[in-house]
Amino acid sequence: MKKNNFGIYLLLVLPATILFFIFHTIPAVMGIFYSFTDWNGLKPTYKMVGFINYLNVFKDKDVLDAYLFTFKFAILTTVIVNVVSLCIALALNSNIKLKNFFKGLYFMPYILSMLIVAYIFNYFFANFWIDIMGYLGIEKWMVNPLGNEKGAWLAIVFVTVWQSAAFNTVLYLAGLQTISEDLYEASALDGANKWKEFWGITFPMIAPFFTINMVLSLKGFLQVFDQVLALTGGGPFGVTRSIALLIYKNGFSGNEFAYQSANAVIYFVVIVAISLIQLRYLQKREMNL
């Protein structure tokens, strides 16, 4: 005898679902609606303007620059974070001294605020960078990268990797720990070297973790905000203004509420499209491995 408690379950999920709808779905829909108006966010009235905001967004140099910066930042950071965290995870998973100490240390950045980490590095770049480059004899780089049009975005990449690699390291380490020793022993008998062992056994076994890390990293880095605000504020000359920063700055205080809403809608479509393509592609690779 099995009672169908459908009504009860429904009653129990309803409050959360309604709240989620009000505070997540409705704002998203409102954003889409405002993108078709000329509202500046303050005036009591507004009128519908059709696709004008969208047409203007595509012609806006500030917006295009923000996309360019955000994408090159997100792609490079995703690659470096994943390479670095995979290397750390492999090292932590081998027979090392002080294993627990290192594990604890390498995961520590995860609990630190990105904003504060970026403030700390802001000082580091302003006061130590030039000396270090001088010591290394790299004269070309003897300027504060945060004030340099070419170097600023790389400094932001650097700080982001410092803070973000920790979380991915733990995910990779979790993946590595699921691989049984037997697999390696079999391959050792076959005489496979370390390099072959990695691509033949280790990497295929952690491929699902690689997929999820790549997707989550890219999605997260495309929304970069805190570290940009703390390191450069979008400068110099706007070259490190990310999409999120542009929407925040001009949407709230630049009288561009509706216009930046249109920008946000495009940004949303782009992120969803990229996430889907990435998932498709990486899952296909996973199966081929």
Added chain:
Amino acid sequence: MRTKRTNWLATCFLIAGSVFLLFPLYMTFMLSIKDNKEIADSVLAFPKVWRWENFITAAEKVNYWQKFKNSSIITVLTVTFTLFTNSFVAYAIKKKFDHKFFKGLYFYFISAMFVPFPIIMLPVVKLTARLGLDNLYGLILLYIVYGLSFNVLLYVGYLRSLPQELDEAAIVDGASVWQTFWKIIFPLLAPINATVAIITTVWAWNDFLLPLIMLDQESQTTLPLAQFIFQSKFGQDTNLAFASYLMAMAPLLIVYILAQKWIISGVTRGAVK
């Protein structure tokens, strides 16, 4: 046979990386413990006079204890309510997954993870202001609600790994869904609750953007937001700024040092699910 010798290459790599990780923290501490004249002489050398009073001065300037209280209230209430409500929603979804409404609900919550925050950022400020929720409690509500996306994924994954018969027997015995969940299922969720608690704590404590746009009154600001305001007001007092950064990071750092093994295994568990 695989050797069990120490891998010195990996050990050296990790030692080199440690320097890289610890240097910023060492620098932060050295900056926070000197006066600005000694900083000008040398940032990294040990101070001649240890100026612990910097922490007291910085605490007064940023109103540290008030911000600490705000951040603590947000984090504790968010985590508590998240654990109780999100687990329950996930349980209902998992139980009725055959039904298309609940299946749809599952994908509804999860797909929201791909909605970038900037698209809801502008309207949500208008909405919460109109509802009188542009304060600490509105912020807590948003954290609990937004957490659903990721937490439902974690909880449903974990619930699927539990034996199915446990709660069916209880329901047949006449226990209500409500009782069954709290008496039988919730205690079994302890490991994944730990994971959710850790992730939610780190998020609520360190989040910057949502408090930045939501909180109007200075008295309600959180620790990260206070650093941002402090930076623009007293940015010249390097030692006080760094004392303030250190104090903002200290609570989570201390918790982490005390419970790191538990925290790392908690996050690892979330990863495997």
